[in-house]
Amino acid sequence: MTKIDVHDKEELQKCGQGDTSEHITIYEGSHKTLGAATTIRRLLPRRHRRMVGPWCFLDHFGPVAFEDRQQAMWVGPHPHIGLQTVTWLLEGEVLHRDSVGSVQVIRPGQLNVMTSGKGISHSEETPEENSGHMHGLQFWVALPEESRNVEPHFEHVPQVPSVNVDGITFNVFAGSAFGVTCPAKYYSPIVGFDAHLVGSETADVPLNSAFEHAVVVTSGEVQVDGETVSPGFMGYLGTNRESVCIEHSEDAHIAIVGGEPFGEEIYMWWNFVARNAAEIREARDDWAAGRRFPDVQGFEGKRLEVPEFAFS
Ligand code: MN
Numbered sequence: 001m002t003k004i005d006v007h008d009k010e011e012l013q014k015c016g017q018g019d020t021s022e023h024i025t026i027y028e029g030s031h032k033t034l035g036a037a038t039t040i041r042r043l044l045p046r047r048h049r050r051m052v053g054p055w056c057f058l059d060h061f062g063p064v065a066f067e068d069r070q071q072a073m074w075v076g077p078h079p080h081i082g083l084q085t086v087t088w089l090l091e092g093e094v095l096h097r098d099s100v101g102s103v104q105v106i107r108p109g110q111l112n113v114m115t116s117g118k119g120i121s122h123s124e125e126t127p128e129e130n131s132g133h134m135h136g137l138q139f140w141v142a143l144p145e146e147s148r149n150v151e152p153h154f155e156h157v158p159q160v161p162s163v164n165v166d167g168i169t170f171n172v173f174a175g176s177a178f179g180v181t182c183p184a185k186y187y188s189p190i191v192g193f194d195a196h197l198v199g200s201e202t203a204d205v206p207l208n209s210a211f212e213h214a215v216v217v218t219s220g221e222v223q224v225d226g227e228t229v230s231p232g233f234m235g236y237l238g239t240n241r242e243s244v245c246i247e248h249s250e251d252a253h254i255a256i257v258g259g260e261p262f263g264e265e266i267y268m269w270w271n272f273v274a275r276n277a278a279e280i281r282e283a284r285d286d287w288a289a290g291r292r293f294p295d296v297q298g299f300e301g302k303r304l305e306v307p308e309f310a311f312s
Contacts, residue, residue, distance in 0.1 A: 024227045025049070025236045029060070037071040038064045038134065043216055043234040045268065052214040052236065053259020054188045056083070056268060057140035060218055060231065063091060064134050069126035072134050077123045077296040077303035079287045080116035082148045082266070082273035084141040084186065087112040087124075088173050088194070090218060090253065092134035098122035099294040102154040111157040111173050113184045117143070119283070119292045120152035123299040137218070137255060139192070141174075142266050142273050147187040155184050168203055170195045174257070178206075190259040197222070197252045204243045205256065213237040213258035215244065220252025229254075270306060277311045284309045 027049050029041040044058040045051070066072040073094055087094060089108045096104045096112055099121045106112045114122060126134060143150070161180035162171045172182045174192030182192075191211060197203075197220065207213055215224045215235040222228070224235040225245050237244055239261065246254065266273050269280045286292035287306045296303075 023238075024225050025238075026227060026229065027234045027236060029232050029234065031232075032059075034061055035071045035074050036068075037066045038062055038073060041232045046234070049234075049236055051142065051262050051266075052257055053212055054141045054144070054186075054190055054262050055139055055192075055214075055257050055259065056142045056266065056273060058216065058234070058257075059138045060136075060216065061138065062133075062135035063219075065132055066126075066134070067132065069128065069130055072126040072130075073124055074126065074301065075124045075304070076301045077121045077299055078271055079119060079121045079283065079293040080114075080271045081119050081279075081283050082143050083116050084143065085112075085114045085116070085122075086139040086141060086174065086192070087136065088139075088255070089134075089136035091136070092131050093127055094134070094136070095125050095127040096122060096154075097296050097298055098152075098154055099296050100152050100154055101297075102156075103298065104154070104156045106156070109159055109171065111160050111182070111184055113155045113157075113186075115143070115150060115153050115155075115185070117148065117150035117152045119286070121293040121296050121303070123296050123301075125299065135218070137216070139257065140273065141186060141190065142262060142264075144188045144262075145264060145275075148273075150187075157182070157184050166203060167201070168195050168197065175259070188259060188262070192255065192257045194253065194255040197246070197248050197254065199251065200249045202245065202247045204245055206243050207237070207241045208258065209240050209242050210260060211258040212239045212261055213241065213244070213256055215246075216255045216257070218253045218255065220248060220250050222252050222254055223247040269309065269311070280311070281309050
């Protein structure tokens with residue numbers, strides 16, 4: 001997936017540091033569309049909350065029911081630098097192809113982590129054999145200075161570790177939580193997990209107090225430390241927390257992501273994460289000229305055109 005909104009493309013986003021506020025802050029996502037049928041709620045970056053740990057981008061897409069797969073997800077080859085893309089599905093399937101030769105269908109419970117390092121291109125599409133439904137999350141994770149120019153690579157985890165705590169099953173798709181560790185390679189202190197919440201209950205979810213965290217709700221309505229969070233909103237928790245109280249009176253689904261406040265200032269524009277405008281311009285010009293980023297094989301459509309870059 002990529003940013004497809006012109007306004008986003010034209011805004012050079014300079015990202016900041018963590019926040020030690022003790023109170024939950026609710027951020028409203030912006031609405032986009034992907035293909036003809038799929039709604040996206042963009043929860044990161046927000047104007048006053050660019051990052052949560054190393055997490056710098058979050059799209060919640062769907063749920064969608066479709067007949068034409070090109071109306072669900074159909075994103076042609078496009079480049080990335082300086083980040084990892086993390087794909088986590090709740091329903092349906094997505095086919096990933098990339099310029100290091102990966103061809104991988106992902107389904108719920110599975111994890112795709114693509115590390116762009118110094119440069120990769122990829123496409124994402126609803127595969128021909130599909131359930132007619134799609135719902136999921138796609139994140140970007142900024143790579144720290146010492147790792148941002150690694151060789152591009154791709155990792156598929158067929159089943160992430162799950163652990164049952166007081167009747168709730170948590171699936172850990174990044175870092176370590178609840179005594180289990182996701183096997184996918186990340187490059188800075190990070191955590192990500194989700195849970196399907198059933199019925200009505202209250203749970204204290206333990207957190208790493210060195211991390212900042214955010215709670216995203218993809219279905220149902222949840223009280224997070226007493227504040228309502230529903231789909232389309234993100235509850236930011238700051239650092240210095242031992243736990244967060246989650247209450248719900250209906251079935252719901254939540255994801256919690258976090259990490260050490262990133263500490264480095266990053267620039268985001270289009271599909272790139274960098275440290276200054278010159279690096280962004282170079283990546284932009286390389287994609288436009290067909291340099292640096294090898295081709296993606298097998299996608300039946302055009303590659304994405306990069307917009308003009310108007311910043312110095
Ligand atoms: Mn992408």
